[in-house]
Amino acid sequence: MATQGAHDLDRLRRLATRIRLHAVRMVAIQGFGYLGQALSSAEIFAVLFGAGMVRFQHDRFVLSPGHYVISLYAVAAETGLLDASALASYGKDGSQLEAIGTERTPLLDLVCGSLGQGLSGAIGFAIASHLAGERRHTWAFLSDGEMEEGQVWEGAMFASHHRERMDPLTVVIDANNSQVDGPVTSVTTIEPLAEKWRSFGWRAVEVDGHDVEALSQALASRASGDAPLVVIARTETRGRLRSIPSDADGHFIKLDSQLERALLSELQAQLV
Amino acid sequence: MFDPPYPTVLKPYGQALLALARERKEIVCLGGDLTRQTETDFFRDLIPERFFNAGMAEANMIGIAGGLARAGHIVFVNTFGVFCTRRCYDQIAMSIAYPNLNVKIVGFMPGLSSPGGPSHQAIEDVALMRALPNMTVVEPADAVEIGQMVSAIADHPGPVYLRLKRGETPVIFGDDHALKLGKAQVLLRKLGGEVTVVAAGMMIPAALAAARTLGEAGVAATVVNSPTIKPLDAETILAAARGARIVVTAENHTIVGGLGSAVAEAIAEAGVSALLCRVGIADRFAESGSREFLFARYGLSTQSIINAAWNALGRTASAPRAPAIETPEGAYAPV
Incomplete structure (x- = not known):
């Protein structure tokens, strides 16, 4: 894959900022929501959907942690897959844009709200593509907290063992060190992640998940080698934004009007 | 059959x-x-x-x-x-x-x-x-x-x-047997009898044997085979339960939440007045052992079905005994 030029990288950075802007506005309406997930994963979604990685309606895209669907809504509005005016209904009663993805969620091949299940579904897609000779690429977005679920490792083992019976599968992990009870590191030890995935037979690449160039390069390497690829994107739930207090609960950031104003002005300044 | x-x-x-x-x-x-x-x-x-x-x-x-x-x-x-x-x-x-x-x-x-x-x-x-x-x-x-x-x-x-x-x-049924998903089937045409037994799976042989023994003792019994447990064929089961004094369900399963519960829901909601007896595992874990040992010990035998119906009818004489069935190697009979 061709190396991206400075112009492309700048476009992806601005796309990530606009994902964050949408997320702040969506969460502001209710006063709470999965803002930290959007802030940590903005560059990942910008690169997956803004750089032609996920070929919409050909590739399969699995969103394992359904809480991250806010990022999908935002990037879909930016790339024309979703009417931007629909974003205002995020998390509202009766809305199709539910705060945790469900079977009603548009655009996705599979979204899970119960964590640790997405990789298995993605493997099913990769087998089906292979059986049908369709050569689809299957993408599975995972989060680091759900590495605590044993099913993820059942899937990792299976995918490596059966890789010749599957079409290509790439996993991207938003490693934002956040789960409900606090930092993942305070709850249990899942590290060393890259070594774990390698020992399960995967090719593991670890990058700064807020660096669109590093993410692009890592994901572009998916075609090389016969082992499935996992990209571990190291991120922060504060999305490197100064406005968010350092003691904020990253899993469920509370957004008052003062913080909303500060975030909007900080993000808008990035677009100037 | x-x-x-x-x-x-x-x-x-x-x-x-x-x-x-x-x-x-x-x-x-x-x-x-x-x-x-x-x-x-x-x-x-x-x-x-x-x-x-x-x-x-x-x-x-x-x-x-x-x-x-x-x-x-x-x-x-x-x-x-x-x-x-x-x-x-x-x-x-x-x-x-x-x-x-x-x-x-x-x-x-x-x-x-x-x-x-x-x-x-x-x-x-x-x-x-x-x-x-x-x-x-x-x-x-x-x-x-x-x-x-x-x-x-x-x-x-x-x-x-x-x-x-x-x-x-x-092999219980002949080649003329036609299973339909969602449908139960009356196996013994003795509608209007005092007892209706509803069963599925491995309890069908015991249900048939129990009905036969009850019949010989003067208690007419119908057997309904319900291979679809959900959605239950309430229409067929209710038709067989109406007019019966006793409905016995027989399941190789705990009596909580299985076929017996499904039948209970159906007959209660329809206002059928028959007394219901659930034959099955009595809300407990079992142990290791042969099918013969476990089915007898945990109440899944032909005799369990006979006793349930007999006692529910209020008969004072002792219940008729299920005949022992000689089972050659490779054949199958209920416990």
């Missing part, structure tokens, strides 16, 4: 699945390290490209089945009943039942048919699966019904739990 002892056949499910999968290329077979035990060795050997062994990892296997079904496959997932229900309940709920996918979960060794003790005895699998929206729950009684059931559930576009006896399978 034959009389006991019944002749038996081996692996009717495995043969039926292989035959169907040869016709229908969208069928994929998943297993969890129990290939021969779940009769899928035929499939593995003859259609290897559509057979996947997921190993001892049921949660992952259920998730993979969901992905395959979303892509258009009919997926048969095969393992023991305990492992494909208890171990992966949230995965079944979220990856299969909620999205209403075309996955057939096949659980072997129902109830106390396993000698392996509580870890291997699926005594509440029907209750678990019945509670899930979109899930159809079926339990065929013999080799003829099993063969027909495989086609019937493949034709049904949605999730199914199929509960299957392992090993030698009795």
Whole structure:
């Protein structure tokens, strides 16, 4: 894959900022929501959907942690897959844009709200593509907290063992060190992640998940080698934004009007 | 319909699945390290490209089945009943039942048919699966019904739990037997009798033998075979229950949440006044042992059904005894 030029990288950075802007506005309406997930994963979604990685309606895209669907809504509005005016209904009663993805969620091949299940579904897609000779690429977005679920490792083992019976599968992990009870590191030890995935037979690449160039390069390497690829994107739930207090609960950031104003002005300044 | 002892056949499910999968290329077979035990060795050997062994990892296997079904496959997932229900309940709920996918979960060794003790005895699998929206729950009684059931559930576009006896399978019904998904069937035409027995699966031979013994003692009894436990064929069961004084349900399962509960719901909601007796495992875990030992000890015998009906009728004389059935090697008879 061709190396991206400075112009492309700048476009992806601005796309990530606009994902964050949408997320702040969506969460502001209710006063709470999965803002930290959007802030940590903005560059990942910008690169997956803004750089032609996920070929919409050909590739399969699995969103394992359904809480991250806010990022999908935002990037879909930016790339024309979703009417931007629909974003205002995020998390509202009766809305199709539910705060945790469900079977009603548009655009996705599979979204899970119960964590640790997405990789298995993605493997099913990769087998089906292979059986049908369709050569689809299957993408599975995972989060680091759900590495605590044993099913993820059942899937990792299976995918490596059966890789010749599957079409290509790439996993991207938003490693934002956040789960409900606090930092993942305070709850249990899942590290060393890259070594774990390698020992399960995967090719593991670890990058700064807020660096669109590093993410692009890592994901572009998916075609090389016969082992499935996992990209571990190291991120922060504060999305490197100064406005968010350092003691904020990253899993469920509370957004008052003062913080909303500060975030909007900080993000808008990035677009100037 | 034959009389006991019944002749038996081996692996009717495995043969039926292989035959169907040869016709229908969208069928994929998943297993969890129990290939021969779940009769899928035929499939593995003859259609290897559509057979996947997921190993001892049921949660992952259920998730993979969901992905395959979303892509258009009919997926048969095969393992023991305990492992494909208890171990992966949230995965079944979220990856299969909620999205209403075309996955057939096949659980072997129902109830106390396993000698392996509580870890291997699926005594509440029907209750678990019945509670899930979109899930159809079926339990065929013999080799003829099993063969027909495989086609019937493949034709049904949605999730199914199929509960299957392992090993030698009795042949109870003749070739004229016609199973219909969602339909129960009156096996003994003695409507208007005092007792209606509703049963499924491995309890059908005992239900038939109990009805015969009760009849000989002057108590007319009807037997309803209900291979579809969910959705229950309330129409047929209510027709057989109306006018009866006693309805006895017989299940190789805990009396909580299974066929007995389903029948209780149906007759109570319809205002049927018959007294209900649930024959089954009395809300307890069992132990290791042979089928003969366990069925007798935990109340799944022909005599248990006779006693339940007899006592409910308020008969003061002692209950008639179920005759012992001489069972040659390779044949099958109720306990």
